[in-house]
Amino acid sequence: xxxxxxxxxxxxxxxxxxxxxxxxxxxxxxxxxxxxxxxxxxxxxxxxxxxxxxxxxxxxxxxxxxxxxxxxxxxxxxxxxxxxxxxxxxxxxxxxxxxxxxxxxxxxxxxxxxxxxxxxxxxxxxxxxxxxxxxxxxxxxxxxxxxxxxxxxxxxxxxxxxxxxxxxxxxxxxxxxxxxxxxxxxxxxxxxxxxxxxxxxxxxxxxxxxxxxxxxxxxxxxxxxxxxxxxxxxxxxxxxxxxxxxxxxxxxxxxxxxxxxxxxxxxxxxxxxxxxxxxxxxxxxxxxxxxxxxxxxxxxxxxxxxxxxxxxxxxxxxxxxxxxxxx
Amino acid sequence: xxxxxxxxxxxxxxxxxxxxxxxxxxxxxxxxxxxxxxxxxxxxxxxxxxxxxxxxxxxxxxxxxxxxxxxxxxxxxxxxxxxxxxxxxxxxxxxxxxxxxxxxxxxxxxxxxxxxxxxxxxxxxxxxxxxxxxxxxxxxxxxxxxxxxxxxxxxxxxxxxxxxxxxxxxxxxxxxxxxxxxxxxxxxxxxxxxxxxxxxxxxxxxxxxxxxxxxxxxxxxxxxxxxxxxxxxxxxxxxxxxxxxxxxxxxxxxxxxxxxxxxxxxxxxxxxxxxxxxxxxxxxxxxxxxxxxxxxxxxxxxxxxxxxxxxxxxxxxxxxxxxxxxxxxxx
Numbered sequence: 001x002x003x004x005x006x007x008x009x010x011x012x013x014x015x016x017x018x019x020x021x022x023x024x025x026x027x028x029x030x031x032x033x034x035x036x037x038x039x040x041x042x043x044x045x046x047x048x049x050x051x052x053x054x055x056x057x058x059x060x061x062x063x064x065x066x067x068x069x070x071x072x073x074x075x076x077x078x079x080x081x082x083x084x085x086x087x088x089x090x091x092x093x094x095x096x097x098x099x100x101x102x103x104x105x106x107x108x109x110x111x112x113x114x115x116x117x118x119x120x121x122x123x124x125x126x127x128x129x130x131x132x133x134x135x136x137x138x139x140x141x142x143x144x145x146x147x148x149x150x151x152x153x154x155x156x157x158x159x160x161x162x163x164x165x166x167x168x169x170x171x172x173x174x175x176x177x178x179x180x181x182x183x184x185x186x187x188x189x190x191x192x193x194x195x196x197x198x199x200x201x202x203x204x205x206x207x208x209x210x211x212x213x214x215x216x217x218x219x220x221x222x223x224x225x226x227x228x229x230x231x232x233x234x235x236x237x238x239x240x241x242x243x244x245x246x247x248x249x250x251x252x253x254x255x256x257x258x259x260x261x262x263x264x265x266x267x268x269x270x271x272x273x274x275x276x277x278x279x280x281x282x283x284x285x286x287x288x289x290x291x292x293x294x295x296x297x298x299x300x301x302x303x304x305x306x307x308x309x310x311x312x313x314x315x316x317x318x319x320x321x322x323x324x325x326x327x
Numbered sequence: 328x329x330x331x332x333x334x335x336x337x338x339x340x341x342x343x344x345x346x347x348x349x350x351x352x353x354x355x356x357x358x359x360x361x362x363x364x365x366x367x368x369x370x371x372x373x374x375x376x377x378x379x380x381x382x383x384x385x386x387x388x389x390x391x392x393x394x395x396x397x398x399x400x401x402x403x404x405x406x407x408x409x410x411x412x413x414x415x416x417x418x419x420x421x422x423x424x425x426x427x428x429x430x431x432x433x434x435x436x437x438x439x440x441x442x443x444x445x446x447x448x449x450x451x452x453x454x455x456x457x458x459x460x461x462x463x464x465x466x467x468x469x470x471x472x473x474x475x476x477x478x479x480x481x482x483x484x485x486x487x488x489x490x491x492x493x494x495x496x497x498x499x500x501x502x503x504x505x506x507x508x509x510x511x512x513x514x515x516x517x518x519x520x521x522x523x524x525x526x527x528x529x530x531x532x533x534x535x536x537x538x539x540x541x542x543x544x545x546x547x548x549x550x551x552x553x554x555x556x557x558x559x560x561x562x563x564x565x566x567x568x569x570x571x572x573x574x575x576x577x578x579x580x581x582x583x584x585x586x587x588x589x590x591x592x593x594x595x596x597x598x599x600x601x602x603x604x605x606x607x608x609x610x611x612x613x614x615x616x617x618x619x620x621x622x623x624x625x626x627x628x629x630x631x632x633x634x635x636x637x638x639x640x641x642x643x644x645x646x647x648x649x650x651x652x653x654x655x656x657x658x
Binding site: 080125129130131132134135136138139140141142143145146147149150154257260261264270271300302303304305306307308309310312313316317 | 637
C-alpha cells in the first residue's frame with residue numbers, strides 16, 4: 001500500500017516535471033483561470049454564451065492577437081518594440097489614403113511595406129546602432145507618428161471598397177474571417193519555432209553570448225524578429241481598418257502596451273528565452289473576455305483599466321512564485 | 328603626455344572637456360539668436376522655463392531610476408492621481424499643508440509599492456510600473472467620477488504654480504531647487520554613490536556591503552514623491568485637476584534622460600548632463616515654431632535627437648575604452 005502510493009507520487013512528479021519543462025504547467029493555471037472566467041461569466045450574463053457575443057469576442061481576439069504574436073517573438077528574443085502603436089496608425093492611414101489615390105493593389109503594398117520598413121529600421125538601430133530596443137523603438141514611434149500626422153494632417157480618412165472590407169467584416173460559415181486569419185498566423189508561428197530560426201530566437205533570448213559563441217548570427221535573428229513584428233503590425237492594422245472603414249492617427253494608441261501585457265501574462269519572460277505563442281493566445285483571450293464581461297455586466301469602463309492592471313500584477317506574482325519554488 | 332602646450336591647445340582641451348550635450352545646447356542657442364532675437368525676451372524665456380520645469384522635475388526622478396538599472400512608466404499616472412488627491416482634499420476642507428502632505432504621501436506609497444514588487448519578488452520594473460500605470464489611470468477616472476475637472480482650489484495653493492518671486496515663476500524656482508538637491512544627492516552623498524554602484528554592477532555592490540534592495544526601494548519612493556510634486560505644481564498651474572493630465576509624460580521624461588547620455592543598463596549618467604537634455608526638449612517646440620515648420624515635425628525632431636544622442640554617446644564610450652586599451656598596451 002505504502003509502496004504503491006510512493007510510486008503514484010513519483011509518477012505524478014514525473015508528469016509535473018515534464019509539463020513544467022515544456023512551459024505548459026505555467027499555462028495550465030492560466031487555462032484553469034480562463035475556464036473559471038468563462039463559467040462565471042456565463043452564469044452571470046445570459047448574453048455571454050450567445051453566438052453574437054462569440055463573433056464579437058473572436059474578432060477582438062483576432063486583431064489584438066495578431067499584434068501580440070509579433071510582440072511574443074520580439075520579447076522571446078530579449079527585445080521590446082514600443083513603435084507598433086504608431087506603425088498600426090501609419091500603415092492603416094497609408095492603406096486608405098493610397099487606395100483612394102492609386103488603387104487597392106498599391107494601397108495594400110504601401111501598407112505592408114511600411115510595416116516591414118519600420119521593422120527593418122528598428123532592427124538595424126538595435127543591432128548596428130547598438131541602441132537598446134526600448135530607446136530605439138521609442139524614437140521610431142515618435143518619428144512614425146509624426147509622419148502619420150503629416151500624412152493626414154491629424155484628421156481621420158475613410159472610404160474603402162465593400163469588397164475589401166470583407167477582410168474585416170466577412171464571415172465564413174458564420175465565423176468571422178479575421179479569426180481564421182489569426183488561427184493561420186498562430187499555426188504559422190508555431191511552425192516557425194520548429195524551424196532553425198525559431199530555435200535561434202530562443203537561443204538569442206536565453207543567452208546572447210552563448211548564442212553568438214555557438215555561431216548564430218545574432219544580428220540577423222534580431223532584425224528578422226523586428227521585421228516580422230512590423231509586418232504583423234501593418235497586417236493587423238489592415239484588418240482593423242477594413243473592419244472599421246476608418247483610419248485615424250490614434251487608432252493604434254495603447255496597442256503596444258496591450259500586446260506586451262498579454263504576452264507577459266501568457267507566461268513569456270520579459271528577459272527573453274522562455275515562453276510561447278499559445279500562452280499569448282491565453283493572455284489575449286483572458287483580457288478580451290474580461291473587457292467583454294465587464295461591459296456585459298454593466299461595469300463602467302474605468303474599472304476595466306483597474307482590472308487589467310491587477311490581472312497583470314497577479315499573473316506575474318503567481319508565475320514567478322512558481323518558478324522560485326521549482327528552483 | 329609631455330607635449331609642449333601652447334595657449335590654443337589648452338583652450339581647445341578645455342572646450343573638448345565640455346560634455347557634448349552642453350555643446351549641442353550652446354549651438355542651438357547660437358542658432359536661435361542668429362535667426363530670431365525675440366527668443367531672448369525675458370517673457371519668452373520665462374515662459375519656456377515654466378513649461379519645461381514640470382517635465383524637468385519628472386526627468387530628474389527618472390534619472391535616478393534609470394541609473395539604478397530600472398525604469399518607471401507610471402510617473403504620468405502618479406502625477407495625475409496625486410494632483411486629483413490634492414484637489415479633492417482641498418474640496419473636502421482639509422488645510423493646505425494637509426492636502427500637500429496627503430498627495431506627497433500617496434506618491435511615496437505608490438513608489439514604495441512598485442519598489443517592493445520589483446525588489447522582493449524580483450519582477451521586471453517595466454511591466455510592474457506599466458500595470459500600476461493602467462490601474463492608476465482607471466482609478467483616476469473613477470475618482471473624478473467622469474467630471475471634466477476638479478476645481479475649487481485654495482488661492483494659497485495656486486500660488487505654487489501661478490505666482491512668482493522677483494519675476495521668476497514659482498515652478499522654475501522649485502525646478503532649480505530640485506535640480507540642486509538631486510545634484511547634491513548624486514554627487515556628494517553616500518546614497519548617490521550607492522545608486523551608481525547598484526546600477527553599474529549589482530553583484531559587486533552587494534559584496535561591498537550595499538543593501539541594493541533598500542537602495543532601489545528608496546529610489547522608487549523618491550520617484551513617487553517627485554511625481555507627486557510635479558502633479559501638485561501642474562494642478563496649481565492649471566487651477567484644476569482632471570483625470571487626463573500627465574498623459575505620456577513618462578515618455579518625455581525618459582527621452583530627456585536618454586538625451587542626457589544616461590545608459591539604460593544603469594550606472595552611467597549625471598544631473599549636469601540631463602539638465603541640458605531637459606532644456607533641449609523644452610525649447611524644441613519654440614525653435615521649430617521659429618522656422619515655421621509644421622508642428623508635426625516636433626515628433627521627428629525628438630525621435631532623431633534620441634537616436635543621435637545614443638549613437639554619439641555609445642561611440643564616445645567606445646573611443647574611451649579604445650584609448651584606455653592603447654595606453655595600457657604602450658605602457
